[in-house]
Amino acid sequence: MLETASSLFYRHGVRSVGVDLVVLEAGVAKTSLYRHFRTKDDLIAAFLEREDADFWGGWDRVAARHTDDPMAELEAHLDWIGERVARPNYRGCPQLNVAAEFPQTDHPARKVAAAHKREFRRRLRGIAERLGASRPDELAGQLSLLINGAFVSAQVLGPGEATPLLKATARALIAASKTA
Template sequence: MSINTANARERILHAATKLFSTQGIRATGVDSIVKSANTTKMSLYKHFSSKEVLIVAYLQDRDAEFWTWFVEQVEDKAQSPKDRLLAIFDVHGKCLANPDFQGCPFINASAEFPDQRHVVHQLSAAFYRKFRSYMTDLAGQAGARFPERLAGQLCALFQGAIVSEQLQRHSGVADDAKLAAVLLIANGIE
């Protein structure tokens, strides 16, 4: 792939990311993406054979970017597995407080594609299964009596805080979620 070709693909993906987050996936047309990327439909379809393929690439990109960033942030904040479970909510709180916060791309995508058989919904569900698995591993390492149950409870707090903050900005929900996480972790880990 030439540099110009890679640049065009990245410009298209960047434009789609920005538009999908601010306008929604279904509301964003190919013409808007092409215009924002300063390219042509021919170029878009050269790199992404359909809008659905572009949506999949967008979600895969969000997934890879999230895990690289998130795990690094959590590991920088805490050393022990128990402390990392709490650090998740510190990192989460900073994310929710970001003025550019537009909600979770996976929650938003699954809402727009509610059919559980649709690839977009499946990618979104897979992201949160991976997230829950990450929390389950940390909970197990921390000595939780029931790591999967604790992880499920913490994931519910995490996801609920995202939706609450998206519905009402600056609601303090991140602090509430962390306080609830403190109690759940204290009760679930010996």
């Protein structure tokens, strides 16, 4: 059920998918949905938590293959992210999409999204430290801007452009982070 809702929410946007469509597509009764999720807002938050877990699952799988080489790890992450962004049905980062759909920062889903982006920057800072950047938090911020930019720029990027652009940019930023 949550999987069906997640797929619908991601493809068509959270606000344009009603609970009636979710229960129809999932083949469950509306009472069942409301037993597991108190409100639709809770369902949206659960959707983002699921996406969050999926994202870090993929991240950790990549990171585990490069425990001793932070540069290789970062490039592997950018490969993976660039490939995902270039997919034909890519519709942007779900966390950013939901944040754009709900301006209220106290919405339960917004809290999930904010935590996700904080964690994202935290992990980038870890890599920046291991890379020996002189100001790791600055490098993490730069990489965070870069990758979030890629998430929202899929439409304007040419096919296959994302990955090389991400990697070239990251290399330039890392080189600069050591000289200063």
